[in-house]
Amino acid sequence: MATSPVSALSVPSRFAIELEKLDPEVPFRASQSYVHHTWARTFHSRPELYIRPQSIPEIQKVVTLARRMRRRVVTVGCAHSPSDLTCTSAWMVNLDDYSQVLDVDRERKTITVQAGIRMHALNLAAKEHGLTMPSLGSIDDQSLAGAIATATHGSSMNHGLLSESVASLRIVLANGQAVKCSPAQSPDLFRAALVSLGALGIIVEIEFQLSEHCDLEWVQTILPIEDILEEWKRGLWTSDDFVRVWWLPYMRRAILWRASQTSKPPRKPEYNWYGGSVGYHTYHILLYISQYVPRFLPWVEWFVFGMQYGFGNGSTMSAVEEKRTGLLMNCLYSQFVNEWSIPLSDGPEALTRLTKWIHGDEQGSGIPFSPKGVYVHSPIEVRVANAQSSSRPYLDTQQPGVPTLYLNATLYRPYGQDPPARERYYEAFEHLMKEYQGRPHWAKNFQSVDHAYLSSVYGPDLDDYLRVRNEVDPDGMFVGSWHRQTILPPRTELPVFPLEEKEIVRRERKTGGTDWLGEQARWWDGGIDVFSKEKGNGNGSESEESFDLMAGAEAEQSILLQSLHDDLPTPEVEKRVREGTEEGVTGHGVFSKM
Ligand SMILES: Cc1cc2nc3c(=O)[nH]c(=O)nc-3n(C[C@H](O)[C@H](O)[C@H](O)COP(=O)(O)OP(=O)(O)OC[C@H]3O[C@@H](n4cnc5c(N)ncnc54)[C@H](O)[C@@H]3O)c2cc1C
Incomplete structure (x- = not known):
């Protein structure tokens, strides 16, 4: 036995x-x-x-x-x-412990994995067959099942969500059955499971579409925001395979990062200030001081990004590395993140309004919340996606029918402390995003989203997701209070499921x-x-x-x-040294971007 x-x-x-x-x-x-x-x-x-x-x-x-x-x-x-x-x-x-590679089909360029596999491990296994994941977000630490469940995305006009590479999957439902689904087999279940929020069942196997392994050359440049907005009109987002922007509102500058496939030999980036330990700790300490003196933050932005890129415009950094590491970046410290999608065409206006608000111009921004005394962290992350697949998840965060812009308002939590500006900044930011029919990133720290709002932007897709969810899990075995507060109708309209978990109490921790x-x-x-x-x-x-x-x-x-x-292990849980990177005075190679 x-x-x-x-x-x-x-x-x-x-x-x-x-x-x-x-x-x-x-x-x-x-x-x-x-x-x-x-x-x-x-x-x-x-x-x-x-x-x-x-x-x-x-x-x-x-x-x-x-x-x-x-x-x-x-x-x-x-x-x-x-x-x-x-x-x-x-x-x-x-x-x-259920995270093995089950099969690689070199001809069809697919990999079938147990769903707990981390994307880093998946990409290493794929590399042995000359293959790689077509797109990645900023990190590859996530489990594949977790990443697809919240609509994780990278930044490319040639790619949509990571979920769009899922060819089929197997899910254990509340009745204990393991069911396979794909665009052809149980398509409704498939569309619900592609972005499931964990509320459908336990995804156990995933067949994932890969692409040829390749290297990328990436180049990043710091520019005035006016130049970025000009380039936006001239095809900024289609100029390379992968493009992303980090918006520095106080300095009115932005870092433009672009990457395309190359056959050039590998090349390390030249210089990286906050990837090294001096820069990393200095920035962290400055953010901590700003907890008490928030109006210090515009200066911190100027100093930190000046040290990283030079205090003038136009300085450039570049490298050639494998795609599977080239797309990754250093996310630095513990943080709140609040990311929304809006139509790409609304991006310049939305960013201009947000910048005005951050500069204290409430009237000019048209955002009806007082910016007085609110100082924010930099940068605002600006990314794109463009759905390529016809079998889209019901809870796809991309904008329907048009290219999508994702804006991510990050607030660091220096040494684990919550930043003082969070509530009002996010109130203002979410108000702005909602004016453009914004869709929140499911994994992140939004604060004003409920079923009524989601119904207004997802329409029948939300109904379809909930119909499938309620069919396959009628007792609510996979439902918790996050789901109730965010996607489910209020209890008056949809009574509590027998197994639904309610929140009893939440409390701030001293640490x-x-x-x-x-x-x-x-x-x-x-x-x-x-x-x-x-x-x-x-x-x-x-x-x-x-x-x-x-x-x-x-x-x-x-x-x-x-x-x-x-x-709690060490105060620096955030700092990760990756496979294949070197630690030195100037930091880890893979942590060079942004
Ligand atoms: C440093 C950092 C960088 C990030 N960068 C990006 C980025 O660039 N782009 C982006 O879009 N997002 C990004 N994210 C968000 C991240 O991709 C998502 O939070 C993702 O869901 C995390 O995956 P996970 O394995 O940790 O899942 P978890 O956070 O553990 O779980 C997420 C959801 O997946 C469900 N789930 C997990 N496994 C299964 C399973 N086997 N079956 C069914 N449901 C399951 C859970 O129940 C939950 O609902 C980032 C997050 C961090 C912390």
Whole structure:
């Protein structure tokens, strides 16, 4: 009989009864006391069980048990989504141990993978066959399933979302069935699963379309924003295979980054100030000081980007490297991100208005929120996408029928501290985006989006997504409060699903970020008091678990915090050294852009 670590769990007696009814040969690999947090440490939660299955039967067993134990299931990739999307007090499934390459078809240029694979690993495996992912965002750390689930994108007029390279996928639904779908097979399920927000089921396998492995030459130049707006009229975004812009509003300059395929020999970038440790730490400290003296920020922008690029316009940096690393960049520190899509043609106007607002010109910007005392971080990230596929996700963030511009308002969290300007900046930014029928990036930190707004911009596509979702998961096993607050209609219109997880409390942590507690840390339905075990009562029998939930959550905060504190590794979790890069005084080669 296969061994299962389940005997080490403190679980209600009903759990053991349900487990016994299932095939003992299939392990249930679960642990407790796992503390989940997002990459940016914006949110923390403690799931009742943290489960890492290694096969489809194991994943099916998790779903079957969850259904019988009346539990919500959240699948988490590597938690790079900075919102509370992946927070849960119920069961958390992670597919890091289900992340192998299953097949590479050189002729069709496809790779079939287990869905937990990280994109970095996928690209390394593809390279062995002379292939690579057609497009990437700024990083390749994400799980493939997590990246497609939130409509992750890069910046190119020749590509849409990463999801558009999905040829087919297999998903384990709430009834435990593993179902394959593609544009030809169950197309509705396929379109819903292409950007699923984790609310459809557990995606277990993905067949992904690749392209020929190649090198890119990238060139970045710092220019006045007037020059960028002029170039915009002359085909800025189609001038190279990949183009992106970083907007520096206070200096009224922008960094233009372009890359195209090349056969030139590899070449490293010449100089990079904040990729090196002196620049990296100086910038971080300056951002921290600005927490207390926000009006310092325009000077920080001038100084940091001056040190990086020179204080005059026109200086250029370039390199030749593999596409799979050339598209990546240094995201520096923990951050809030608020990214929206608007029609590309509205970009110059939207950016001009936003720049005016940041400069304090409320009237000229036409944004009815006071910019007084608001100072923001730089840069604003400006990217494009252009859908190439006809089988598009229902929740595609690209603008329908026209090329898309993505604007990303980043606010760093220096040393884990939330920036003071966030609420009003994002209020103003979201107001502006909504004037252009903006669609929020699903993974990010938007604050004024609900079903009514999404209905107005997604129309029947949102209805179709919800129809499919509700059909395949009628009990709401994969639904949490993020989904309720964002995409689902209010409870008055769509009653709470039996397994839907409600948020009970969220609290600011002293060390930055938010603790999130959901309803399923409850005792009355046979569940486990996930906190009582921290007091050392170990065996977790149900009689020990009765406590008033709210009071319990309050009382146990210190226990949760202590554990979270222990979990913090180093102050510099953000700094990542990648495979194939060199660390030196001037930094890591791959961290040279922007
Ligand atoms: C530093 C950084 C840089 C980034 N750069 C970009 C960028 O350039 N472009 C861009 O568009 N986005 C970018 N993002 C956002 C990022 O791509 C998304 O947050 C992505 O969803 C993260 O993938 P993940 O594996 O961490 O998924 P998670 O954040 O863990 O999960 C995201 C969603 O996927 C679901 N999910 C995960 N696995 C499965 C599965 N097997 N089955 C079903 N559902 C599943 C989860 O339930 C959740 O709903 C960036 C984020 C960070 C932190």
